Amino acid sequence: MRKLTCLLLLFFISGLLYSQELPNISISENFNNTSLSKVIRVLKNKYDVKIAYDDALVTGVKVNGQYNDKSITAFLNEILSSKGIDYQVLNGKIILTPGQVNIDLKTPSLFDLTVFGMIQDAQTGELLPNALIRVAGENKGTVSNKDGFFSLSQVPTDTSTIEITYLGYKKSKVKLDPTKSRMAIRVSMAENTLDLAEFTVVDLRTDNTIQYGEEISQISIDPHSLTSLPSLGELDIFRSLQLLPGISGTDETSSDLVIRNSPSSQNLVLLDGFKIYRLDHFFGVFSAINPDAIRDIQVYKGGFGPKYGDRVSGVVDITGKSGNFNNPEYSFGINLLSARMSVNAPLNEGKGAIHFSTRRAYTDIIRSNLFQKLYKNYRESSNQLNNQENNNSLRPNFHFYDFNLKSTYNLSNRDIASFSMYWGRDELYTDFDQITGSNTNRTTENIDENSLWGNIGIGATWSRNWNKNYYSSFQVAYSGHNFDYSFQSEDRDENGQVARTHSAERLNEVADLQINYRHELKLKEIHKIDFGLNVSSINTINDVTIDERIQQPTGNRKQSGSVVGLYASDELRVTKNFRLNVGFRHNVTDLTNENYFGRRLGMTYQLTPSLKLKLSNGQYYQLARQITYDDPHSNLQDGWNLANNQMFGAIKAEHLIGGLNYSKNGFMVDMEYYQKDVYGLVEFTVSHLISAGMSNHPQPLITVSNGEDKIRGLDILIQKKIGPYHGWLSYTHSKSSSTYSQINGGQRLPSRLDQRNEAKFVHVLEFKKFNLSATFLYGSGKPLFKPTLNFIRNNDGTIINYEILNLNKTVERLPTYHRLDISAALKFENEEIRGEFGISILNAYNHQNIQSKRLNINAIERAIGNGEEPRQLYRDIVLLDFTPSIFLNLFF
The missing domain is CATH 3.55.50.30 (Phage tail protein beta-alpha-beta fold)
Known part of the structure; x- marks a missing residue:
């Protein structure tokens, strides 16, 4: 009825x-x-x-x-x-x-329309972020967002051809259909695999490994194309980024992501939207992030937009893999230090997917020669072990592990829910005796060192593509970091009497709860507006103890507060070739009871189809920072602190960037000149002085210095890809100087990260059955700051004690750095499995590179009772020598 x-x-x-x-x-x-x-x-x-x-x-x-x-x-x-x-x-x-109408597919019926849809991996069904979408034959375009959605406005007709490019994938072309011009399009992209017959090139591939994005100083990296580069057994994301211009590659540590002469702590590193506070495993040997868990990497070397906040140097925005929506996939890898595995599988008949990956070092079970060499390098870089005469006594118990989990579910054609989690941890335990001196004057040094550190990150996100003009996402996230370090050293003479003791303890914890609400809105075909809200509730704990004396120059042991950030930007297409991006970020915080307003301005002009001009200016603020402890006597690492009203406020930076990009037929040249002025820096300088009425042992004294950096530089990248070859040359010329109020009387000095010239050559030959690669790095000498050493003598001229005055420094330059790395891998596959087996050799011609020099505390203390000062006051901190490594990777 x-x-x-x-x-x-x-x-x-x-x-x-x-x-x-x-x-x-x-x-x-x-x-x-x-x-x-x-x-x-x-x-x-x-x-x-x-x-x-x-x-x-x-x-x-x-x-x-x-x-x-x-x-x-x-x-x-x-x-x-x-x-x-x-x-x-x-x-x-x-x-x-x-209505129903018979349309000629060759005759346009709609003009100046908006095309919208999504980009996905053809094999796994995974949505692809940051894909470039544009009209064939035209320069204007857009990029897909974090969930693979895009909206391309001002498409000339409904019979136009749309081109989609994504690093590591074959270019896709979609001919618009007038009968479906008002429907969302779904583009599936296939990975870019070599098609070679008997190793003869059959086509010229013009897609590059490195691609500059729509924003100024933005670089997109294809993680898959980097797997063939020399490494310690597995792709290392941060080490690979160090091969780019403007990112220092001469420190040989993943944790030192130095972008345009600023320290790592001034960079924002995001994984699926939540912050990563520490970037390394194994004291910088490995990156904190498992490469098997990474889908996409976007690097901003400066001038980044207002959606990124609370850092003043650069941004590394990492999107994790979502999994496979179609079929299960598995992988396994092993090298001389660690093993890893990953699983990608569909959920609920392809409506969702899950990714899981994990790594673990087995160095606590098998101490390979490579591990002993790497650990020796770490040990020599500290002043905790002052003599290396008995290296065989070192038996550290060390390992690290991490895991990544991400689950993505398509609630509807418009709604996506995802959950992402990361957890990593390092554990080091060392306890041994070291004997120095002669039989008649023997000293036994007992060393006990424990170090535990790690990260945790959790994020839950709901995003919705409301229509072709509006997209939003809402995320609740948590980021945590802990570092717990203790060191005890006790010297006993031949009679077993305690002669000297030294101790250092460091505790640093960070807990950061975040809410991120983001929006993307297109208006009248020429405006792309990004706006949103970021809320962060952050807590830190800091304990520093040197020789059993509590050092708390920052004020409170515990700090807490909240930061609310509002941001908006408008990407305005003024003309067909001229794009203007204006925006702001306004932070409100109870940490300092101040507001911080930062402007953003970016401009690009497409002078010719191949040549683009670009200009950017911005103002940035940072409220969470790492405090540098400059202590020549101990191995204290930097810790995270919050701005406050007692000691220091926010770090402030001004960016000015101008440059050009030329790209044609697989050949690209990019040049950027940059200026960066950073204010509000703080350094804790530790001197060791003899105080009247106290122990004859020098006592630590911390001095707080406020400072600023002035940085000027030029980045150049030349890249070419043809057939099985791809490679690039990156070069940076820069000058960085610092002024600190209490150091050398406030005199302007080269900054710690000042390196005038750095060049990197990367070459990769990739065939169907094998690949070869080589990288060469060159860097001019960085500055070395030597403290003033004061020997105290008695009336007979015998040395009875010493002091280290760390506020008066002598500046020298370290030797030039250069290194050649090579790698080769053999590929194999059948119906069930594919894989690769290879070898990498770092520092192939065994050049001795010196990272720094440190006071030889052991020699200085042995001089007490003598009439002469030691001949070698400093010892070289030497980086890796000839270092081979093998690896095996399997994919099911």
């Missing part, structure tokens, strides 16, 4: 629709490429015609022609009949509805 009632009601309404007559109106107008929406406004306002319609139905429809005394019926039939739009009349109101 209900169905019959509905049919009768439908029949009645249909009868009404076709029984109504249009008003007797004559239309006299001249339209020249006028949008249908404007024509409708003319009918409404001038002729009092009532019309109802859906905006999506008329978007991109143009009307042309001169109409004289046309009836409303004839006029509507003439302008709508070829546009796939029909109309009906109800109670005197015209209702536009989709």
Whole structure:
């Protein structure tokens, strides 16, 4: 009965629709490429015609022609009949509805329209972020967002061809279909695999390993293309980034992600939206992030937009793998230090997917020669072990592990929910005796060192693509970091009496709860507006103890507060070739009871199809920072502190960047000049002084110095990819200087990270059965700051003690750095499995590179009781020598 009632009601309404007559109106107008929406406004306002319609139905429809005394019926039939739009009349109101029309697929019917949809991996179904979408033959384009959605405005016609490029994938071309021009398109992209016959090149591939993004100083990296680079057994993301211009590559540690002469702590590192506070495993040997868990990497070396906050140097935005929506996949890898595995699998018949990956070092079980060499390098870089005469006594218990978990679920065609988690941890335990001196003057040094550190990150995100013009995402995230370090050293003479003791303890914890609400909105085809809200509730704990004396120069042991950031930016296409990006970020915090407003301005101009000019300026603030402990006597590491009203406020930076990009036929040249002025820096300088009435052992004294950096530089990248070869040359010329109020009387000095010249050559040959690669790094010497050493003598001229005055420094330059790394891998596969087995050799010609020099505390203390100062006051901190490594990677 209900169905019959509905049919009768439908029949009645249909009868009404076709029984109504249009008003007797004559239309006299001249339209020249006028949008249908404007024509409708003319009918409404001038002729009092009532019309109802859906905006999506008329978007991109143009009307042309001169109409004289046309009836409303004839006029509507003439302008709508070829546009796939029909109309009906109800109670005197015209209702536009989709109509049936035979469209010539070669003849456009819609003009200046917006194309929207999503980009996905053809094999796994995973949505691809940061893919470049543009109209074939034109420079203007857009990029897909974090969930693979895109909206490309001002497409000329509904028969245009859309090109989609994504690093590591074959270029896709989509010919628009006029019959489906109002539908979302879904583009599947295939990975870019070599198609070589008997190792003969059959095509010229023009996609590059490195791609500059739409924003200034933004670089996109293809993680898969980096796997063939020399390494310690597995792809290391941060070490690979160090091969780019403007990112220092001469420190040989993953944790030292020095971007344009600023320390790592001034960079924002995000994994699926939550912050990573520490970047390394094994004291910098490995990156904190497992490469098997990474889908996409975006690097901003400066001038980044307002959606990124609370850092003043650069941004590394990492998107994790979502898993495989179609079929399960597995992988396994092993090298001389660690093993790893990963699983990608679909959920609920492809509506969702899950990714899981994990790594563990087995160095606590098997101490390979490579591990002993790496551990020796770490040990020599500290002053905790002052003599290396008995290296065989070192038996550290050390290992690290981490895991990544990400689950993604398509709630609907518009809604995506995801959950991401990361956890990593390092554990080091060392306890041994070291004997130094002669048989008649023997000293036994007992060393006990424990170090535990790690990260945790959790994020839950809901995102929705509301329509072709509006997208939003909401995330709740947590980031945690802990570092717990203790060191005890006790010297005993040949009689077993305690001669000297030294101890250092460091505790640093960070707990950061975040809420991120982001929006992307397109208006009137020429405005792309990003706006949102970031809320962070952050807590830190800091304990520093040197020789059993509590050192707390920052004030409170525990710090807590909140930061609320509001941001907005508008990407305005002023003309076809000129793009202007303006925005701001406003932070409100109870840490300092101050507000921080930072502007953003970016401009690009496409001078020719191959040449783009770019300019950027911005103001940035940072409220969470790592405090540098400059202590020549101990191995205290930097710790995270919060700005406060007692000691220091926020770090402030001004960026100015200008450059050009030339790209044609697989050849690319990019040049950027940058200026960066950083204010509000703080350094804790530790001197060791003899105080009256206290122990004869030098006592630590911490001095707080406020400072600033001035940085100027030029980055150049030249890249070429043809056939099986791809490679690049990156070069940076820069100058960085610092001024600290208490150091050398406030004199301007080279900054600690000042390196005038750095060049990196990367070459990769990748064939179907094997690949070869080589990298060469060159860097001019970095500055060395030597403290003043004061030997105290008695009346006989015998040294009875010493002091280290660390506020008065002598500046020297270290030797030039250079190193050649090579790698080769053999590929194999069958129906069940594919894999690669290879070898990497770091520092192939065994050049001795010196990272730094440190006071030889052991030699200095042995000089007590003698009349002469030691000949070698400093010892070299030597980096890796000839270091081979093998690896095996399997994929199921």
